[in-house]
Amino acid sequence: MIGTIVSVLSSTIVNVALPDIMGAFGMGQDKAQLLSTAFLAAMTGAMLLNAWMVESFGQRATFLLAISVFMGASVLGGLAPAEGVLILARILQGASAGILQPLTMMVIFQVFPPERRGSAMGIYGIGVVLAPALGPAVGGIMVDSFSWRYVFFLTPPFCAIGILAALMFLPGRAGSGPPRRFDWIGFLLMAVFLVTLLTGLSHGQRDGWSSNVIVLNLAAAAACGMAFFWWELRTASPMLNLKLFSIPAFSAASVVAFIFGAGIYGSTYLVPLFVQTVQGYTATRSGLLLMPAGLVLGVIFPLAGRLTDRTSPHMPIVLGLIVFATSSALMAQADTNTSFLAFAWWLVLGRIGLAFIMTSLNAGALGTVPHAMLGQGSGAINFVRQLGGALGVNLLSVALERRSQLYTQTFAATQDAANTASAEALRQLSALYAHAGLTEGVALAASSQFLGSVVAAQGSMMAFRDSFRMVSVIFMIGVIPAVFIHRQAAERGSQGSPTGRGDGCA
Known part of the structure; x- marks a missing residue:
């Protein structure tokens, strides 16, 4: 839980500091989004390392290595002297x-039996949602009162607690044989795929979608993505076991997870940006706006977990998708x-929907996976969700900029002499500036500049509206695969093993 808290906190808290970071380094929107997408891309690729690392080194060593790197990257981000170092820190995080x-x-899934996993997820979720609930508010206060750098110094104390807890409670390596061979080719193909895809999407609007670089x-x-799937189907030790997707319920859950990741990370990126750039909120007020939704999520999580234990997984997922849409x-x-x-x-309503999706989606997906493939299944479903998140933030950012x-341009084209409302607004503004002592020419120029800023703000607001509408449509589309995640498949998968015998859970 502590490990997840620090990762979720860092993935959300930076959003409230984006305007200040952009101002500090003179970053444009295309580079600023790298602070979110670089984090998500690195997280997406690294998720496929988890199963191999646990098999090779054990849970304790894997956790200690990951959380130690996270702590060092957080300190590096807080002390970053340039935007390149800051982006590197986000990649390591x-x-x-x-x-x-x-x-x-x-x-x-190893500690709790099948009939208690939903409740366990609900209780676990209480701790996890405290990060996105309280983090942006605390981060906003730090940004307004001190500096954006302090948002990076929130997580190291939690990392230190996690290191102590891991030394006491997490087990070492379970097996005694040689570790499974690492799929270096698959890892490199996936890394190149993510870097080139997100770079192309991030810079496409600035450089032009038909430019040679993009x-x-x-x-x-595209080439690396196809090569990755070709290689994973043929190698003896795949990083992503594609046989998992032959399980119908797991495949359906993966599609929902992809849509869920695109929607949740995309909307989390949009909301702070909208209220700060369009409505003029401070970072503190932006963070406080997210707090009630996070606290409600903490209350609903246990209830959603108990519902997951008593119903077919697809029912809470469908309900949650509709509510969030x-x-x-x-x-x-x-x-x-x-x-x-x-x-x-509106945010509270959306988080209620998320509570039903999150608890049931993990239970519905991993409940279909044989015990021997649990580690690979966990990495795969998280990988798909994060891939959706990385693409969602990029595509929504591109859509936001293009629609804006x-x-x-459309509104500006209507601001001509035939537009009586605009002509009257310019006349009144010029009169006000002239009354303030400006000459006629300067007053007219100032009035035109003010009208231009109003038109740009209106265009930005309409673009945000379209972006939120896109998120709603994405979640409604997710209802279609969600109906295929059913209880019968979950029960059969949780009791089965590759050899057909019930292994149970420790």
């Missing part, structure tokens, strides 16, 4: 977080006049 998160699911990056990503659709109506309470309520430009 993401890589270590990717090893930590699947380990959590593995431990829960086309080369996207072509390399409704929340995003409501946020698509937001504007500069939307009240704090209204936005907080489109709306701004």
